[in-house]
Each structure stands twice: as C-alpha cells, then as structure tokens.
Amino acid sequence: MKKSICFLCLLFVFTLFQSTMAKNDEKKDIFVMRQKIDNLIKEMTLEEKVGQLTLFTSDWDVTGPTMRSTYKDDIRSGKTGSIFNAYTAKYNYDLQKIAVEETRLHIPLLFGYDVIHGHRTIFPISLGESCSWDLSAIEKSARIAAIEASAEGIHWTFAPMVDIARDPRWGRISEGAGEDVYLGTLIAKARVKGFQGNDMSAPDSLLACAKHYCAYGAAQAGRDYSTVDISQRELFSTYLPPFKGALDAGVCTFMSAFNELDGVPCTGNKYLLDEILKKKWRFAGFVVSDYTSVNEMICHGIVADEKEAALLAFNAGLDMDMQGATYYKYLPELVREGKVSIHQIDNSVRRILEMKYKKGLFDNPYLYCDEKREKNYVMTEEFLSHARDIARKSIVLLKNDHHILPINKDIKTIALIGPLADDRENLIGSWCAAGDWKKSVSVMEGIKSKISSSTEILYAKGCSISDTDKKGFKEALEAAKKSDVIVAVMGESASMSGEASCRSNLDLPGVQKELLMELKKTGKPLVLVLMNGRPLTISWEDENLDGILETWFLGTEAGNAIADVLFGDYNPSGKLTVTFPRTAGQIPLYYNMKNTGRPMDEKNKYTSKYLDVPNSPLYPFGYGLSYTTFEYSPLTLDKKEMSLKDTIKVSVTVKNAGSVTGEETVQLYIMDLVGSVTRPVKELKGFKKITLAPGKSGTVTFEITAKDLAFYRKDMSYGVEAGDFKVFAGTNSSEVKEGNFRLTQSGVIQE
Numbered sequence: 001m002k003k004s005i006c007f008l009c010l011l012f013v014f015t016l017f018q019s020t021m022a023k024n025d026e027k028k029d030i031f032v033m034r035q036k037i038d039n040l041i042k043e044m045t046l047e048e049k050v051g052q053l054t055l056f057t058s059d060w061d062v063t064g065p066t067m068r069s070t071y072k073d074d075i076r077s078g079k080t081g082s083i084f085n086a087y088t089a090k091y092n093y094d095l096q097k098i099a100v101e102e103t104r105l106h107i108p109l110l111f112g113y114d115v116i117h118g119h120r121t122i123f124p125i126s127l128g129e130s131c132s133w134d135l136s137a138i139e140k141s142a143r144i145a146a147i148e149a150s151a152e153g154i155h156w157t158f159a160p161m162v163d164i165a166r167d168p169r170w171g172r173i174s175e176g177a178g179e180d181v182y183l184g185t186l187i188a189k190a191r192v193k194g195f196q197g198n199d200m201s202a203p204d205s206l207l208a209c210a211k212h213y214c215a216y217g218a219a220q221a222g223r224d225y226s227t228v229d230i231s232q233r234e235l236f237s238t239y240l241p242p243f244k245g246a247l248d249a250g251v252c253t254f255m256s257a258f259n260e261l262d263g264v265p266c267t268g269n270k271y272l273l274d275e276i277l278k279k280k281w282r283f284a285g286f287v288v289s290d291y292t293s294v295n296e297m298i299c300h301g302i303v304a305d306e307k308e309a310a311l312l313a314f315n316a317g318l319d320m321d322m323q324g325a326t327y328y329k330y331l332p333e334l335v336r337e338g339k340v341s342i343h344q345i346d347n348s349v350r351r352i353l354e355m356k357y358k359k360g361l362f363d364n365p366y367l368y369c370d371e372k373r374e375k376n377y378v379m380t381e382e383f384l385s386h387a388r389d390i391a392r393k394s395i396v397l398l399k400n401d402h403h404i405l406p407i408n409k410d411i412k413t414i415a416l417i418g419p420l421a422d423d424r425e426n427l428i429g430s431w432c433a434a435g436d437w438k439k440s441v442s443v444m445e446g447i448k449s450k451i452s453s454s455t456e457i458l459y460a461k462g463c464s465i466s467d468t469d470k471k472g473f474k475e476a477l478e479a480a481k482k483s484d485v486i487v488a489v490m491g492e493s494a495s496m497s498g499e500a501s502c503r504s505n506l507d508l509p510g511v512q513k514e515l516l517m518e519l520k521k522t523g524k525p526l527v528l529v530l531m532n533g534r535p536l537t538i539s540w541e542d543e544n545l546d547g548i549l550e551t552w553f554l555g556t557e558a559g560n561a562i563a564d565v566l567f568g569d570y571n572p573s574g575k576l577t578v579t580f581p582r583t584a585g586q587i588p589l590y591y592n593m594k595n596t597g598r599p600m601d602e603k604n605k606y607t608s609k610y611l612d613v614p615n616s617p618l619y620p621f622g623y624g625l626s627y628t629t630f631e632y633s634p635l636t637l638d639k640k641e642m643s644l645k646d647t648i649k650v651s652v653t654v655k656n657a658g659s660v661t662g663e664e665t666v667q668l669y670i671m672d673l674v675g676s677v678t679r680p681v682k683e684l685k686g687f688k689k690i691t692l693a694p695g696k697s698g699t700v701t702f703e704i705t706a707k708d709l710a711f712y713r714k715d716m717s718y719g720v721e722a723g724d725f726k727v728f729a730g731t732n733s734s735e736v737k738e739g740n741f742r743l744t745q746s747g748v749i750q751e
C-alpha cells in the first residue's frame with residue numbers, strides 16, 4: 001500500500017515537472033518570438049509598418065467589387081504585407097519570392113483565401129454540413145480543406161463563417177451553421193480546430209478567421225449588407241456566442257462585418273472590436289476588415305472620406321484593411337498629425353507578424369509552396385471518401401409517404417427529370433474555393449452507377465432553373481408516363497445563395513413547380529430531390545409529392561451520396577439546423593422564439609397569429625426522417641430539484657420500431673418558465689446520436705448542470721435564477737417528451 005502511494009506521489013511530481021518544463025519551453029518560445037518581432041519592428045519605417053496592415057487581392061479570383069492589377073508592384077514596394085485570392089504552390093512561391101527577395105526587410109507575405117467548405121475536394125455547403133450534427137465529421141472536412149489548401153500556398157482561410165442566421169431570404173444563410181446558438185457554437189469550434197489543427201507551424205495548418213463579427217445574420221429584411229439593429233441582450237445571447245466559441249477553440253483571426261450595429265458599422269465599432277474582443281475576451285490575434293468595408297463607412301454615412309474611415313476603423317481596433325487601401329494611404333499621415341499613436345500601429349503590426357511567425361514563415365517563407373505535396377495531397381481517395389460520407393450525413397429526408405424511398409435498384413424504369421438532374425456545375429455550391437465542378441459526380445452519374453443493368457433511365461431536363469420556357473415539359477411528361485417512379489431533381493442554382501444573393505420569394509424558381517404540378521397529374525410516384533442554399537417554401541410540394549430529399553449542395557461526391565440514399569445503401573439521418581417556413585411572410589421564424597403575452601390560440605382572435613397561415617413552420621428545427629421510425633419513451637429525471645452544484649440526469653429510451661437499422665439524433669431542450677427577462681419557449685442544450693438495429697432500444701442520458709440554465713439576466717449579468725424549468729427530449733424541436741425540475745438557487749455563472 002505504502003509503496004503504491006509512493007509511486008503515485010513520484011508519478012505526480014514527474015508529471016508536474018514535465019508540464020512545468022513544457023510551459024517553460026512555451027514561455028521561452030514566446031519570448032524568442034517577441035524579441036525577434038520587436039527587433040524587426042524597430043527597424044521598420046512607418047510606411048513598412050502600414051504595409052503590414054494592408055491586404056490586397058490578386059486577380060485570380062473575384063470575391064468583391066474592386067480589383068487591383070498592381071498587386072505585384074504593391075508587394076515589391078511594401079504597400080501590402082498579405083495577399084488573398086491567390087493559390088497554387090508555384091504562383092504563391094513566385095509572389096512570396098518578390099516579398100522575400102525584393103523588399104528591404106524580406107518580411108514574408110501571408111496568403112489568405114476563402115476556403116469555406118473544401119478547397120479542391122468540396123464538401124457540402126456549410127449549412128448542409130451542419131445538418132449532419134456530426135462534429136467530428138465536420139472537423140474532418142475542415143482538416144482536409146486545410147491539408148489541400150496549405151499544400152497550394154495558402155496560410156489563412158476566411159472561415160469559419162459563424163453568423164447565426166434566421167432569415168432564409170439572406171443568401172449567406174448557406175455559409176453558416178443555421179439558426180441555433182448552441183449547435184452553432186459547437187460547429188464553430190469544430191471548424192476552427194479542423195482548419196488550424198494542433199500545431200500552427202505545421203505545413204498543413206491554416207489560420208482560421210471567425211467572421212463576420214458581428215450579427216451580420218440579423219440583416220434587416222434578409223437583404224445583404226443591410227442594417228442590423230438588435231438589443232444588447234440579443235447580441236450577447238444569440239450572435240456573440242459562436243464567436244466566443246471560436247475564440248475559445250483558439251481562432252487566430254477575426255473579420256469585421258459589413259453591417260452596422262446600433263448605428264456604428266462593425267468595421268469602425270470600438271465597442272465590438274476593442275472593448276469586447278480585445279479587452280473583455282483578451283483576443284491576441286488580429287482583426288481584418290471585410291472587403292473594402294473600411295471605405296464603405298462613407299456610404300454608411302459615419303465618416304466623410306477615406307481618411308476619416310481609416311481613422312475610425314484603426315482607432316476602433318481594426319488591425320488590417322482588406323482591399324480598401326485606406327490604411328496604406330492615410331495612416332502615416334494620421335500618425336504624423338498625432339491622431340493615431342505609433343504605439344498602436346506597432347501593436348497591430350505585432351499581432352500580424354506574430355501570426356506570420358507562428359506559421360513558421362520567418363524560418364521558411366516557402367513552407368506552404370511545395371509542388372510535391374500539392375500533387376500528392378489533393379483529392380486523394382481518403383478525401384473523396386470523406387466527401388461522400390459527410391454528403392450522405394448532410395441529406396435530410398423531409399417526406400417519405402408509403403415508403404416510396406428507398407427505390408428498388410431493380411426497378412424497371414426511372415424518369416429522371418429536372419434542371420439539376422444531369423448537372424455538375426451547381427453541385428459544389430457557392431464559395432467553392434479551387435473546387436473544379438467538372439470533377440463532381442452528377443445525380444445522373446450517381447444513379448447510373450447504382451442501379452441494376454436492366455433498369456432504364458429516361459432523362460428529360462424539362463425546364464431550366466430560373467427561366468420560364470416550358471418547351472421541355474412535353475418530353476419530361478412523356479418520360480414520366482413511361483416510368484415506374486419519377487425522380488425530379490430541382491432547386492436553386494449555386495449562385496442564388498452566398499454573398500449578394502438574397503431572394504424575396506422562396507418558392508422553387510422559374511417554372512419548376514409548374515413542371516412538378518404537371519408530373520403529379522401523371523399519377524406516377526413522385527420524388528423530389530432538392531438542391532438549394534436556404535430553406536425554400538415548399539408547402540405545395542409537401543402536400544402533393546410522395547417523397548422529398550433535401551440535399552443542399554453536397555459537393556464533389558453529391559451524385560454518389562444522393563444515389564446512396566435514394567437506393568437505400570445509406571439510411572438518411574440528417575436533421576434540419578434551420579426552420580422551413582410555410583410562406584416567406586412568416587419570416588423570421590425560428591424554434592426558440594418567445595411566448596408573447598398572447599400566445600397563439602386558434603379560438604381567440606386576439607392572440608399572436610396570422611389570419612391566413614398557421615404560426616407553425618412547415619418543417620421545424622431539428623426535423624429529419626429516416627427509413628425507419630423511432631419511438632420515444634417518457635422522460636425520467638433522477639431528481640426533481642437541483643442546486644447550483646448539482647447535476648440532473650435526464651434519460652429517454654428510444655426504440656427502432658421499423659425494419660432497418662437507423663441512426664437518430666436525440667435532442668435535448670430546456671425552457672426556463674419565469675425569468676427576470678422573458679425566456680424562449682425552448683432552447684437546445686444537448687444532443688446525442690444513437691444507432692439502433694430493428695426492434696432494438698437504447699437509452700440516452702443527458703446531464704443538466706447550472707451552466708445549461710444560464711442566460712443574460714435583467715442586469716446583463718450571466719447567471720441562473722432559481723425557479724421551475726421544463727425539459728424536453730425528442731426527435732425534433734416540435735415532437736418531444738416533457739419533464740420538469742426546479743433549480744433551488746440563483747447565482748452567477750462563468751461565461
């Protein structure tokens with residue numbers, strides 16, 4: 001006994017020694033880095049410093065309204081210390097060579113790019129991928145994207161986009177993780193970890209960038225770049241948490257948003273950039289503007305000219321100007337006029353140089369320009385296999401009457417109809433980095449490789465995505481009449497979502513719905529495979545079609561993944577991370593709304609509702625069917641009361657009541673019945689996946705602690721209030737089993 005205690009003591013001392021040594025090494029590294037950078041800063045002229053605060057685009061890709069054909073001269077003359085929209089090992093090597101060999105201090109460039117959902121191997125658009133609710137698979141996508149992009153000279157991705165979005169009119173809803181704060185925060189963390197990996201100086205790691213800071217998703221009327229006016233409580237409760245999550249996961253950079261917040265554009269918003277991000281959260285990386293968002297403060301009407309814009313942004317805490325050239329043009333003058341301090345300039349330069357240092361660029365500026373790696377680590381079998389896996393996991397089965405799906409592989413004739421059925425170009429979605437659509441697998445190809453040799457496919461495009469020509473209807477109807485099942489592949493084009501791609505009407509565009517109506521008249525079983533970057537209003541489709549598969553834009557392996565699901569090689573398990581409204585008039589519509597003083601009551605006119613449409617969504621948050629069915633038992637709670645330090649265990653037993661194995665995402669929601677400020681009707685606080693064979697049951701247990709009950713109270717302190725709570729567990733945010741418990745104490749909780 002004594003001996004083992006001694007051994008444990010020794011082990012403890014040894015571990016302590018090791019961790020102290022590791023910490024000392026880390027401190028030494030930081031000391032060496034700081035010394036090197038401080039010495040460098042001492043040598044730099046003011047103009048050279050401001051060059052480091054400037055980011056210009058190359059002309060390889062167009063991701064904004066202005067171009068700069070002089071970027072090579074800009075590098076040479078030290079006007080810019082970073083470049084974006086340039087990639088491939090060779091191209092970036094040549095640009096790096098200019099910076100390293102032709103500038104006075106040989107400071108290497110940092111290369112940025114929008115690597116959002118894959119670089120060469122393209123994964124589902126971010127919103128689609130979030131519907132997998134699979135954090136490790138999501139992290140893996142980001143990891144692979146980092147491996148591919150870093151092999152092509154890229155150091156820094158402008159991702160993840162962590163904006164909570166609740167307005168499907170806004171095209172950029174496609175770039176985020178949906179409407180929920182809890183899930184959005186977990187996904188933000190997973191993506192940061194995936195992009196950055198464990199070691200920032202590893203040649204396969206990317207600096208991540210949490211964008212768009214902040215509340216860009218709350219753009220009024222769902223119109224891009226539009227005004228945002230929300231309460232401070234809403235900012236803290238809904239929009240900031242994913243950014244804080246990204247920060248906690250170690251994100252190295254932030255991007256300021258285009259929008260204004262409470263009358264001040266985010267790019268010049270000292271409260272956001274300095275007070276919250278740098279002071280309260282102690283963010284040590286750097287903040288970059290969005291594309292010309294410094295200059296755009298003139299149009300916002302908060303500054304009169306570019307010089308004032310540069311002053312406002314820089315003094316607010318914005319370290320780097322993307323593409324606007326305002327810092328380069330005006331900061332030296334502003335320093336000389338005493339309006340900007342040189343100390344502050346040095347501080348921002350230091351933040352940027354530290355990132356270059358951490359990426360190992362001072363040791364080897366060409367570390368990421370390795371043509372061999374570029375050849376060997378792009379679109380590998382492993383990457384493509386993950387692309388297929390995550391694509392299947394992202395598909396959401398919205399409707400499946402009479403088990404129309406899966407389709408038998410031996411079926412005699414399939415009518416494959418629609419503008420997206422034989423399409424590759426749209427499958428990789430918007431923001432597809434260096435993805436090559438020609439390498440993606442179409443639905444037609446996916447189906448062909450799946451079906452039996454005796455199955456016939458009758459293909460007819462029928463119509464295009466958006467125009468109103470109905471000439472193709474005839475051919476489509478003829479094919480449909482001869483078939484045993486119709487698979488219609490329809491939706492939006494990739495460019496209908498993403499930046500500057502908002503819609504006021506969320507129906508299927510063009511004459512696609514009319515074609516569906518005609519197909520319906522044939523009386524043949526009719527399945528709709530949807531591709532889109534946002535929730536669509538598909539009430540008619542839901543009422544009239546036999547099956548609906550939501551597939552978003554699934555990326556390189558889209559066609560294979562869709563065929564896997566259509567023919568039952570994969571049982572769909574995706575769950576919506578965003579509410580589908582019945583009509584655009586219901587927007588904004590999200591699951592965790594407030595009750596109001598007059599909650600909807602059908603029998604009482606004077607309650608909160610519409611005359612022409614129910615309040616409920618078409619498909620709620622968390623919704624998604626499977627080829628099997630799951631039955632939920634009532635909830636059990638291990639106690640009915642908890643104090644601040646307690647944990648309550650909530651359990652629910654789920655049974656696979658169907659005939660195939662399936663995976664269910666069991667969701668946990670909580671409602672605080674009475675608060676010092678009104679509380680949402682439900683908030684997601686946990687989820688667990690369970691795979692069950694037919695007839696089998698499994699019990700899922702969640703642990704609730706005080707942290708799960710915390711919110712920004714009346715005085716904006718973060719904490720809990722004693723009182724009654726409801727707890728729900730279920731298959732989606734609407735279909736749940738319910739229990740209740742009591743919290744006996746109030747108290748402050750660490751944010």
Ligand code: NOJ
Nearest residue numbers: 063064114158290291499
């Ligand atoms: C503008 C977009 O808002 C942002 O998300 C993107 O990273 C930059 N352009 C750079 O392309």
